[in-house]
Amino acid sequence: MQSSRRLFLRGLASVAGVASAHTAYAQHVHPTPQPLKAPVQPAGSGPQAAPHEPGAEVVPVLSPDVPDMPWRLENGVKVFDIRVEHVRTELIPGRVMDGWGFNGSIPGPTIQVTEGDRVRLNVENRLPEPFSMHWHGLEIPNEMDGMPGLSQDAIPPGGRFVYEFTLKQNGTFFYHSHMAMQEMMGLIGLFIIHPRRAYTPHVDRDFGVILQEWALLPNNTIPNSLAMEFNWLTLNGKAGPATTPLIVKLGERVRIRLVNLGMDHHPMHIHGHQFSVTGTEGGRVRTRAVIPENTVLVGVGQARDIEFVANNPGDWHFHCHLPHHMMNQMVSMVGPLMMSQANAPRPGSTAAGAPNAGMYPGYPQDMAMVMDDMVAKPETYGLRPGWSGGTMGMMTIVRVVTPELFDKIQALKAEQARKAGGR
Numbered sequence: 528m529q530s531s532r533r534l535f536l537r538g539l540a541s542v543a544g545v546a547s548a549h550t551a552y553a554q555h556v557h558p559t560p561q562p563l564k565a566p567v568q569p570a571g572s573g574p575q576a577a578p579h580e581p582g583a584e585v586v587p588v589l590s591p592d593v594p595d596m597p598w599r600l601e602n603g604v605k606v607f608d609i610r611v612e613h614v615r616t617e618l619i620p621g622r623v624m625d626g627w628g629f630n631g632s633i634p635g636p637t638i639q640v641t642e643g644d645r646v647r648l649n650v651e652n653r654l655p656e657p658f659s660m661h662w663h664g665l666e667i668p669n670e671m672d673g674m675p676g677l678s679q680d681a682i683p684p685g686g687r688f689v690y691e692f693t694l695k696q697n698g699t700f701f702y703h704s705h706m707a708m709q710e711m712m713g714l715i716g717l718f719i720i721h722p723r724r725a726y727t728p729h730v731d732r733d734f735g736v737i738l739q740e741w742a743l744l745p746n747n748t749i750p751n752s753l754a755m756e757f758n759w760l761t762l763n764g765k766a767g768p769a770t771t772p773l774i775v776k777l778g779e780r781v782r783i784r785l786v787n788l789g790m791d792h793h794p795m796h797i798h799g800h801q802f803s804v805t806g807t808e809g810g811r812v813r814t815r816a817v818i819p820e821n822t823v824l825v826g827v828g829q830a831r832d833i834e835f836v837a838n839n840p841g842d843w844h845f846h847c848h849l850p851h852h853m854m855n856q857m858v859s860m861v862g863p864l865m866m867s868q869a870n871a872p873r874p875g876s877t878a879a880g881a882p883n884a885g886m887y888p889g890y891p892q893d894m895a896m897v898m899d900d901m902v903a904k905p906e907t908y909g910l911r912p913g914w915s916g917g918t919m920g921m922m923t924i925v926r927v928v929t930p931e932l933f934d935k936i937q938a939l940k941a942e943q944a945r946k947a948g949g950r
């Protein structure tokens with residue numbers, strides 16, 4: 528389904544002709560339900576399982592709301608075609624953004640490869656300005672590092688550059704523009720290098736999430752990359768409640784890989800569970816020590832892998848804990864700033880006497896909009912009505928569900944994929 532839809536979109540773009548030659552439209556379908564257990568991998572994507580090693584199978588990373596990057600094998604080399612281009616996307620229903628991304632997606636599709644692989648990445652610059660790609664954290668030859676001017680000439684508009692190297696590491700890495708302002712237009716994607724044999728303890732689910740922030744002025748769809756204040760905060764290109772919940776079965780061991788590229792650091796907090804950090808942007812943490820935490824600071828340019836046992840059933844928020852990152856359209860609110868003399872009466876007050884007597888200082892502060900139906904998808908099936916009103920900004924939900932509910936959600940996803948494929 529995924530590839531057919533991609534082909535469909537590509538066809539659409541070519542039909543659209545010159546006017547939108549450099550425009551791609553983000554996919555709003557959710558990632559194809561894919562087997563989470565190797566070795567039942569779809570051909571051409573995902574990691575290879577270590578054969579005949581019980582418990583050593585590598586679990587493919589699922590990056591909600593972001594597709595996987597397809598690849599093909601040419602003489603033993605895994606080959607990726609990456610387009611750098613304008614992408615029109617939607618942060619929540621109705622909030623359109625014109626950013627820059629890869630292959631029609633912001634963030635770019637997730638690359639999943641295995642330690643020891645030889646990879647070739649054909650990068651085509653469809654931007655109207657020079658570009659070069661950096662492979663963040665990879666120990667590769669200097670001329671492949673993507674530093675414009677220093678290690679290569681920037682790729683001119685319409686130009687191409689072929690990056691090729693062998694992967695000596697494993698862990699959570701990422702690819703991104705090495706032009707600072709372009710980074711703030713969205714040019715980043717996950718680059719997951721799986722180990723040949725799964726880490727221990729073995730995880731049942733593995734998720735990848737990119738943290739980004741945007742300054743979108745009212746009635747404007749283009750992010751202000753000069754801004755120092757941000758009013759839209761996204762996980763894999765979606766703001767809550769449009770973020771797709773992470774679905775896990777009760778009792779499973781779960782890994783979540785977090786990568787941050789923006790102007791702020793994000794303390795990511797989970798409810799109802801304790802986790803430990805098992806990896807950074809430099810690779811696996813090699814220690815038996817388990818430091819219990821429920822909030823991890825993901826600094827700019829960092830990756831943090833966290834792992835926990837989902838032993839507490841229910842629907843749990845997972846979010847950046849910066850208050851301004853827990854809301855949408857966080858502009859200077861008209862209410863609190865403009866209405867300091869127009870407060871609401873305290874309950875039961877007669878409001879007699881001096882100005883503001885009986886009034887409630889500070890009101891109003893929080894506003895919530897319930898939009899359950901607008902963001903409904905298989906992964907939100909069975910959530911408590913009204914859930915979307917309190918899920919905003921850099922927030923998603925970890926749903927620790929029964930096997931029955933898990934299977935129901937998978938069935939709904941399969942049905943959705945079947946319908947999308949039939950379009």
Ligand SMILES: [Cu+2]
Nearest residue numbers: 793847849852
């Ligand atoms: Cu934050």
